[in-house]
Structures are given as C-alpha cells and as structure tokens.
Amino acid sequence: MGISFTQSTITVDSDLTLEAGSLAEANILLELKDSTGAPYGASHPTVEFFATKGTITHIQDSGGVDSATVISWQNGEYMGFYMADSGVGQSIITAKVNGTLIEDNAIITLVPGTPDYKASDIEADPSTIQYQFNENSTITLTVVDSSGYPITDGGHAVSFTADPAGRFTNVIDNEDGTYTAYFSAQFEGDYKISAKVDTVDVNEIITISVKEEAASMENPVNGFRLPPGSGGAGGLPISLMGLSKLPYANWPNTRAARSLLREPLNRNGFNMAALMQQGIIGPLMPFAGNITGLIPGKKSMPISASSPSIGGGSSSLTGIEGK
Amino acid sequence: MSKPFSAYNPGKNYIFSPGHGPDTDKAEKGVTYSFLANSLGNRGGMIHLNELEQYQAKKNLSPQGRIVRGFRDWPSFEGYDLIATEGVYKKETTEKLTPGGLKWKATKGRVVVYEVHGPGGVDHQKTLEFAEYIKDYHLFEELILSYDTIDPNMKSVNSQVIVVMPEIKTIPHSNWAKNVRSEFNFMPLGNGLVEIPSTSPAEVFKQAANLSITKETTEEG
DSSP: OOEEEEEEEEEEOSOSEEETTSOOEEEEEEEEEETTSOBOOSSOOOEEEEESSSEEEEEEETTOOBOSSOSOOTTOEEEEEEEOOSOSEEEEEEEEETTEEOSOOEEEEEEOOSBOGGGOEEEEESSEEEGGGTOOEEEEEEOBBTTSOBOOOOOOOEEEEEESOOEEOOOEEOSSSEEEEEEEOSSOEEEEEEEEETTEEOSOOEEEEEEOOOOOSSOGGGGGSOOTTOSSOTTOOHHHHTGGGSOTTSHHHHHHHHHHHTSHHHHHHSOHHHHHHTTSSOOOOOOOSOOOEEEOSSOSSOOOTTSOSOSSOGGGGTTOOOO | OOOOOOOBOTTSOOEEOTTSSHHHHHHHTTOHHHHHHHHOOSSSBOOOOOHHHHHHHHHHHHHHHHHHHHHHHOGGGTTOEEEEEEOOOOOOTTOOOOTTSHHHHHTTTOEEEEEEEETTEEOHHHHHHHHHHHHHHOOOSEEEEEEEOOOTTOSSOEEEEEEEOOOOSSGGGSOOOOEEEEEETTEEEEESEEEOOOOOHHHHHHSOSOOOOOOBOSOOO
C-alpha cells in the first residue's frame, strides 16, 4: 500500500506563535500514512519541507539523523526545524514527498516584538512639492520592533514637527502600525521632518523640499498665482506674473484667469489692456450690444411643498419666500 | 479627523451628467455636496481647511446640492452636462480679498460657478434657462448670470451661472435674499437675468449701444 497524500499530516510541536525575526525555533512533524491511516514505512521517500515565511533549517527522520534523505524511515515520521527569521505574518508549512505535495499543512504565526520607537521609519511621498499648488506630501511613520519589523497594531500617540514650521493635518492612525499626515508649506526651502512616538523622539529625520515651479505648458495655471507679498497682484508688471508665457488657448488657463479676475483687487492690479493686447485674454470691454431678453429678478413661481419634485426636496422650502 | 479635499486637476472637467452614470447614484445617496466639495478646488493642488473651516464650508455648500440634484431631475436639462468650474477657494497667504466679495465668500464655500454644456460646449440658451430655474425654485443669497469674453479663442460669449449662498446657520435663519443680477466682463449688466445674443465677442462689441428689451417674462413676485 502506498503513501496517502490526504491521510498524511503535518503538525507543529511547539508554540504556533513566534516573534518575527527573533530566530525562535519550532519543530514540524510530518507523519506519512497509507490510505488506511496507518503509519507508512514500506519505503524511504525523499521528504522536503517548505515555509512561506521563515526558514526550514534542516530535517531529520525519527532516528535523529540530519538529512533530507533519511535512513530510519520505518515509522513514517520526519522532523523539520523551523526558524522565525523573517517578518510579521503567517507562515504556511507544507511538505512534498517524492515531489508530490501533502494536502495537509501547518501554520505558524509570526508576531511583532517589543516596539522600538526610536527605530521607527519615516517616509515622505513625494519628497519635493510645489507650494503654489498647495501640494501636499504624505508623511508615513511606521512603528517597528527591535528586529526592524513593523508593528501591526495602532494606538500610539504620533506627532510630527517641521523645521522650519510647516502645516500638518491631524495624524491618522491606520491601525496597522503606520500613521499618516499630510504636510504642506507656503514658502520655498528644505523642511526637516521629525516625529515622536509616545513622547519618544524617532531617530530618523527626513527632508522635504518645497519649491516654486515656473509656469509651463504642463502647468499653465501656475502663472496666475499671486507672487508673495504682492497683496492681490499689487500692480506688478505682467512679465513677473508669467502671464505672457502662458498658452492662452488652453482652457484651464482661461478658467484660472476668469476665477482670478472675479476679485476686483486683482482686476485693479492687472494691466488689462496689455493682457488683451498680448492675446492672453480676450477683449474685456463693457457690453455694448443689444439685449435680447430680460427676466426680472423676482421669483416667478411660489415655493411650496407642492412644487414639482425638483431641487432635491422642495418640502423643506415650504414657507420660505425670497424677496 | 481632518482630511484634505481632493486634488483639483485643471485639465479635467468635473461634470455632473444627469440621468446616467454613477454620479446619479451618488446624488441619490445625498452626497451631492461631496461632488461639489471634492471636485472644486483652488487653481490646482489640494485644499487644506481646518476642521472648523471644512465644517462650515460643507454647510454652506449643502444647498448647492439641491441645485445639482434639481438639474438632474428637471426634464428640460436632459442630455446636458452641468459643470462646476469654481468652488471652494483657498486664498494665498499674501492675497487680499475684498471682504464680502465673491472670492471672499468662495473661501467659505458659499460660491459655486456653473456652466451648462451641450454637445458643442457651453450652451448659451440652456445656461439662461438654468439660471431661471434656480431663480424660480431654489433658495440663495445671490444669483449672477455672468457673461465674459476672457477666452480669446472663444467663438461666442461665455456664459456662466454663479450661485452665492448665505452663511448657513440654520435653514430658516439664513439670509435667503434671492438677489438676481447679470454681469458682463465683471461689470454690471442689470438686475434680473439679462439675455444677450449668442454671438462672437467681436460682434457684440460692434453692435450699437442702444439697448432694446425685446422680451419680458413672468410677473413680479
């Protein structure tokens, strides 16, 4: 009777939970059986163990001889030695006998060790941002254990600081050992980002560069940013605004111009005639044509609950009359 | 927990197409204001408002949701797209805004600028109709039908509808003044919804200045 790949079993004979990266060991027992469930010892197959995380250091048969090709095979028992030398997670232990996979498997759970706050990892994405777009960099802090493996739960008090001062949103606890905040700044420069975890300073300090990007075809809107200190354009020459470089045919550019010019202070600051002359904007002259219609600015229909079901819930408008 | 509004992509249209697509579902779930809040931004990038600012901006934006949903439901707008081109505005640190002005109100989420697009882009007539619809069926502080000739390549005068909401405290106690006016190139064109011909800017300027009102509609309310 041959080996049954469904009856054979794999078990772990020590604690199923090990500290990740700790080099802690566990013993794995493979019991080969035939189709009746009885131990298989009729021949001496080649046995291999596999682990999705960690390492199988060696195997031996029940006689205690280290070898992948065991000698004392009569009782069908083979032992593998497992070492927890990798990161956090589940390690699935499987075995092949003469190249065929045993259906059974065993699971060892690798858990984080004691947090080492000082060793926490800080990353910024991107590490360079343009401030005129109010761009943000996503700052992610990962709490790790003494082996450098990420802690997998949340609940720590994490705070970020920048030198020189910048703006952070509230820190988000992702509850997986990582913490996220968004950073932005309003002035050019290199900002050094540091962090604290439960009042402990993190060793790593990263740098985010904040720059001003010149107007370009790709970023035509940029030209409409008011220069620092201009106080609503402040009558600066057009060339300083970068407007003359802009691809005015690009509609987002037109949209930005329209948005900007809604502010009277900006209109006063621009040399509108020069902008028109350069073809940056169209002719912004007063209307001098014929009006083809006028709808008075008073409401023409009563507002009531019985009005057509428009406006997303007219009932709440009942009794509120505009002038 | 403070989260930034989504990035505003100046190369992307933020379109509310009635009658089809996932936007309709979103609207029906009452998150239309998110469409507005999330799709409208500064001249680029992310908007960061503190929690109190976000709270008030969302409150102020919420009546706009009624308008967006109304556009969806009103049969006359079937086949047209509503595009929100301007919304919540985050001013630059050094930028000065006129207190009580449009941009100042936009920083508080009180202003949304709409365009109504048909197959050929901005639809002049439907924009006017949209403004009239808002005037008749919605609450607001101010409604502005805004024409301009900013785009030098535009074949016709551009038209937009600017809806200004009051600072929302409670619905009954907010200032629903319902002022309606029109403007041309940011200059007053008159009270009410003034209709001008959908011609090229050059043609508009060539025409004589004698104004003739050819259409009167509806009674005074």
